[in-house]
Amino acid sequence: xxxxxxxxxxxxxxxxxxxxxxxxxxxxxxxxxxxxxxxxxxxxxxxxxxxxxxxxxxxxxxxxxxxxxxxxxxxxxxxxxxxxxxxxxxxxxxxxxxxxxxxxxxxxxxxxxxxxxxxxxxxxxxxxxxxxxxxxxxxxxxxxxxxxxxxxxxxxxxxxxxxxxxxxxxxxxxxxxxxxxxxxxxxxxxxxxxxxxxxxxxxxxxxxxxxxxxxxxxxxxxxxxxxxxxxxxxxxxxxxxxxxxxxxxxxxxxxxxxxxxxxxxxxxxxxxxxxxxxxxxxxxxxxxxxxxxxxxxxxxxxxxxxxxxxxxxxxxxxxxxxxxxxxxxxxxxxxxxxxxxxxxxxxxxxxxxxxxxxxxxxxxxxxxxxxxxxxxxxxx
Amino acid sequence: xxxxxxxxxxxxxxxxxxxxxxxxxxxxxxxxxxxxxxxxxxxxxxxxxxxxxxxxxxxxxxxxxxxxxxxxxxxxxxxxxxxxxxxxxxxxxxxxxxxxxxxxxxxxxxxxxxxxxxxxxxxxxxxxxxxxxxxxxxxxxxxxxxxxxxxxxxxxxxxxxxxxxxxxxxxxxxxxxxxxxxxxxxxxxxxxxxxxxxxxxxxxxxxxxxxxxxxxxxxxxxxxxxxxxxxxxxxxxxxxxxxxxxxxxxxxxxxxxxxxxxxxxxxxxxxxxxxxxxxxxxxxxxxxxxxxxxxxxxxxxxxxxxxxxxxxxxxxxxxxxxxxxxxxxxxxxxxxxxxxxxxxxxxxxxxxxxxxxxxxxxxxxxxxxxxxxxxxxxxxxxxxxxxxxxxxxxxxxxxxxxxxxxxxxxxxxxxxxxxxxxxxxxxxxxxxxxxxxxxxxxxxxxxxxxxxxxxxxxxxxxxxxxxxxxxxxxxxxxxxxxxxxxxxxxxxxxxxxxxxxxxxxxxxxxxxxxxxxxxxxxxxxxxxx
Ligand code: SF4
Ligand code: SF4
Ligand code: SF4
Numbered sequence: 001x002x003x004x005x006x007x008x009x010x011x012x013x014x015x016x017x018x019x020x021x022x023x024x025x026x027x028x029x030x031x032x033x034x035x036x037x038x039x040x041x042x043x044x045x046x047x048x049x050x051x052x053x054x055x056x057x058x059x060x061x062x063x064x065x066x067x068x069x070x071x072x073x074x075x076x077x078x079x080x081x082x083x084x085x086x087x088x089x090x091x092x093x094x095x096x097x098x099x100x101x102x103x104x105x106x107x108x109x110x111x112x113x114x115x116x117x118x119x120x121x122x123x124x125x126x127x128x129x130x131x132x133x134x135x136x137x138x139x140x141x142x143x144x145x146x147x148x149x150x151x152x153x154x155x156x157x158x159x160x161x162x163x164x165x166x167x168x169x170x171x172x173x174x175x176x177x178x179x180x181x182x183x184x185x186x187x188x189x190x191x192x193x194x195x196x197x198x199x200x201x202x203x204x205x206x207x208x209x210x211x212x213x214x215x216x217x218x219x220x221x222x223x224x225x226x227x228x229x230x231x232x233x234x235x236x237x238x239x240x241x242x243x244x245x246x247x248x249x250x251x252x253x254x255x256x257x258x259x260x261x262x263x264x265x266x267x268x269x270x271x272x273x274x275x276x277x278x279x280x281x282x283x284x285x286x287x288x289x290x291x292x293x294x295x296x297x298x299x300x301x302x303x304x305x306x307x308x309x310x311x312x313x314x315x316x317x318x319x320x321x322x323x324x325x326x327x328x329x330x331x332x333x334x335x336x337x338x339x340x341x342x343x344x345x346x347x348x349x350x351x352x353x354x355x356x357x358x359x360x361x362x363x364x365x366x367x368x369x370x371x372x373x374x375x376x377x378x379x380x
Numbered sequence: 381x382x383x384x385x386x387x388x389x390x391x392x393x394x395x396x397x398x399x400x401x402x403x404x405x406x407x408x409x410x411x412x413x414x415x416x417x418x419x420x421x422x423x424x425x426x427x428x429x430x431x432x433x434x435x436x437x438x439x440x441x442x443x444x445x446x447x448x449x450x451x452x453x454x455x456x457x458x459x460x461x462x463x464x465x466x467x468x469x470x471x472x473x474x475x476x477x478x479x480x481x482x483x484x485x486x487x488x489x490x491x492x493x494x495x496x497x498x499x500x501x502x503x504x505x506x507x508x509x510x511x512x513x514x515x516x517x518x519x520x521x522x523x524x525x526x527x528x529x530x531x532x533x534x535x536x537x538x539x540x541x542x543x544x545x546x547x548x549x550x551x552x553x554x555x556x557x558x559x560x561x562x563x564x565x566x567x568x569x570x571x572x573x574x575x576x577x578x579x580x581x582x583x584x585x586x587x588x589x590x591x592x593x594x595x596x597x598x599x600x601x602x603x604x605x606x607x608x609x610x611x612x613x614x615x616x617x618x619x620x621x622x623x624x625x626x627x628x629x630x631x632x633x634x635x636x637x638x639x640x641x642x643x644x645x646x647x648x649x650x651x652x653x654x655x656x657x658x659x660x661x662x663x664x665x666x667x668x669x670x671x672x673x674x675x676x677x678x679x680x681x682x683x684x685x686x687x688x689x690x691x692x693x694x695x696x697x698x699x700x701x702x703x704x705x706x707x708x709x710x711x712x713x714x715x716x717x718x719x720x721x722x723x724x725x726x727x728x729x730x731x732x733x734x735x736x737x738x739x740x741x742x743x744x745x746x747x748x749x750x751x752x753x754x755x756x757x758x759x760x761x762x763x764x765x766x767x768x769x770x771x772x773x774x775x776x777x778x779x780x781x782x783x784x785x786x787x788x789x790x791x792x793x794x795x796x797x798x799x800x801x802x803x804x805x806x807x808x809x810x811x812x813x814x815x816x817x818x819x820x821x822x823x824x825x826x827x828x829x830x831x832x833x834x835x836x837x838x839x840x841x842x843x844x845x846x847x848x849x850x851x852x853x854x855x856x857x858x859x860x861x862x863x864x865x866x867x868x869x870x871x872x873x874x875x876x877x878x879x880x881x882x883x884x885x886x887x888x889x890x891x892x893x894x895x896x897x898x899x900x901x902x903x904x905x906x907x908x909x
Contacts, residue, residue: 255560261681283386284384291805296816299671299812330713336620336647345621349626350702351561359725360707361625362575366581372573376570
């Protein structure tokens with residue numbers, strides 16, 4: 001009886017053998033903070049934020065919940081005073097490790113709220129982190145009210161120039177907390193093998209290729225690393241300055257390119273897509289996208305779009321109303337059918353447009369024109 | 381696809397043939413690579429050493445257009461060495477004797493001579509395929525874009541039936557569809573021989589069903605024309621009115637000169653698109669359409685999953701949803717159609733008329749889509765077809781086929797094989813990707829990919845402008861010398877007007893499917909200076 005039960009914060013939960021403590025907690029909507037865990041990849045234990053306290057017969061011990069397997073009879077505390085104290089310390093260290101200019105530590109004299117207000121006012125300033133308000137580290141600093149600048153230590157990475165020689169991804173390693181999620185995303189999820197940990201020791205850093213830029217590495221700009229980065233070290237260039245997280249509506253849709261049919265979340269502000277991310281756990285792509293799906297959305301806003309019906313006139317086209325254009329089409333088709341029969345008409349439907357459009361076009365040809373001369377690029 | 385994308389990552393063995401997956405279906409390729417990381421064996425059969433080959437246990441660098449010979453050779457070994465699944469063949473298949481007879485004349489030596497693969501490697505690969513169960517086979521246009529396209533597809537099905545890999549998770553035959561909604565356009569009956577849901581137009585009861593549903597009489601019973609026939613009809617005036625919706629035929633069809641002559645011959649051409657392009661130049665009327673994310677609807681992916689597409693932005697100017705445009709034309713020709721949204725069309729017409737889609741309604745696909753067949757509203761959808769060997773038509777039939785060479789093979793005047801395809805950063809003729817910030821920076825022009833050996837022979841440097849000629853035309857294009865391409869092969873794409881491979885490709889077609897032979901024609905290479 002009750003072979004697979006653990007107790008978390010005083011409540012008992014069932015688990016499946018093989019699950020980690022973190023997985024059991026997440027399944028039961030218990031929020032254990034974590035910054036390096038990435039579903040489906042090997043646990044690294046790099047951030048140490050997911051620590052929990054276990055009650056053992058001999059006393060208490062601290063483990064990383066992302067790697068410790070759940071065991072029958074375990075008693076787990078996720079927010080004990082000791083855990084909270086350690087967690088604050090680790091969060092503080094991470095804030096100190098780079099250019100986290102949203103933290104309150106450097107301005108210990110100001111209150112948290114004042115800082116928030118001044119940061120919002122200064123949103124356009126270049127030096128403010130572009131993911132302000134959408135950062136997992138910042139959110140934890142807020143949740144645990146961490147004041148940074150405890151160690152006074154600065155890592156070398158802080159002086160690194162921002163890398164932006166590619167059109168899609170800005171890499172600012174001065175904000176990297178070395179959580180390793182991007183490395184797991186690139187090597188274990190997308191398997192593009194473009195980035196890795198480099199320069200061991202205090203100079204440790206995420207490097208592209210053998211220490212070059214993404215542009216010169218094996219990177220294919222799938223953007224998976226950006227999607228998983230908890231902080232502002234990796235951001236989408238095209239989305240910069242286009243909308244804050246609380247200003248956008250997220251609309252789920254399907255990618256317009258290849259036959260995989262990846263599920264996307266369109267981040268929309270003022271009727272404009274400002275960014276695209278993958279739908280985590282959505283079928284079929286499980287959150288993944290490729291460069292076209294992630295960055296190929298803005299063609300719809302091109303000023304070269306066709307905006308009005310056009311009718312040929314001598315060598316060029318003139319603009320026309322729908323009424324005029326559609327009447328011309330209907331009249332001409334009717335005349336051709338009268339003169340030469342319905343099979344003198346033929347049509348090609350679009351393999352990129354929605355089902356409902358193709359259905360409607362074949363219905364027009366069959367039910368109205370009375371011909372089966374309807375096809376599409378089925379074979380390409 | 382008979383199976384689903386999520387099975388790729390769990391597969392024990394995968395055979396990927398004629399599919400440059402990391403560029404054409406990148407996310408699908410990630411699942412294949414995940415499987416390899418977890419210990420799966422990957423076999424890649426492709427003339428080119430593309431990226432996926434880096435992950436492969438075995439690469440079969442077959443000659444362009446030799447797929448049937450290679451596959452028959454593999455089956456020859458499987459039968460000769462008694463490695464095939466005789467139980468599955470006996471209980472679930474018919475026609476084994478004919479298959480046996482056909483592949484008997486493809487011993488590895490002969491298959492090897494045609495395909496350029498070492499006979500011993502063919503034997504080893506056959507044994508490898510038989511050593512694990514199930515094996516998942518994935519293919520793309522490298523299989524279908526040949527004059528023998530249909531035969532290539534049947535060979536793959538033969539192989540999977542022989543190995544007993546049908547109707548099981550992580551097995552099956554899995555064509556990755558090129559465009560996002562090719563599957564859907566077929567399902568919707570945008571084909572000359574079937575109504576929505578593959579109900580034949582030649583079938584009286586099907587016609588009656590649609591006559592009742594649409595409130596019309598005398599639906600045409602004769603199969604219609606396929607695209608190449610329509611195009612030829614423009615020249616001989618059998619086709620007088622031509623309506624092109626969303627396809628840039630002037631760049632995507634083989635032999636651009638011929639295509640443009642055909643389009644220019646059209647008496648009345650209507651083009652409905654989101655941009656002006658090479659095809660709209662020939663139009664008499666251009667109709668501006670709403671684009672992806674400017675209207676609601678559904679797409680159906682390669683694994684038969686119907687997923688929602690939603691509105692994020694208003695269409696620019698006067699642009700309107702395509703279904704609205706068709707409805708307005710119908711109205712002007714005396715037909716009033718009730719459905720007034722994509723949801724109406726799906727819930728009240730499509731899902732009512734196509735039995736495989738009957739259980740799919742908009743309210744059921746708010747989140748993840750559903751995979752057809754989905755006959756009722758309580759049906760969970762079908763991730764895997766032919767489960768437990770139950771084929772739709774009872775037993776699965778072997779359809780043995782003979783190898784036939786490409787219609788045009790190299791000779792003294794045109795000594796190279798040209799094969800074509802797609803690259804990662806663009807999509808077809810760039811109607812979409814060419815108008816996105818950044819993608820042109822990643823790839824700004826066509827290249828002709830050639831081997832280092834050929835470059836050396838012809839004294840061509842990396843990035844040098846060269847001339848590629850075929851019997852149909854010539855282009856001036858940058859040479860890209862790469863280890864991916866074997867000697868004797870030139871590989872190009874059709875994303876740009878300049879240097880587009882379709883100035884060169886051969887307008888010859890598979891006799892049944894009328895798919896063009898984009899993957900093989902003969903060309904010559906010339907240094908310009
Ligand atoms: S964009 Fe994709 S390929 Fe490039 S580093 Fe990130 S995860 Fe790797
Ligand atoms: S770049 Fe982002 S995801 Fe990668 S290690 Fe640094 S903080 Fe983590
Ligand atoms: S994101 Fe990439 S792989 Fe996914 S459907 Fe779009 S084009 Fe295909």
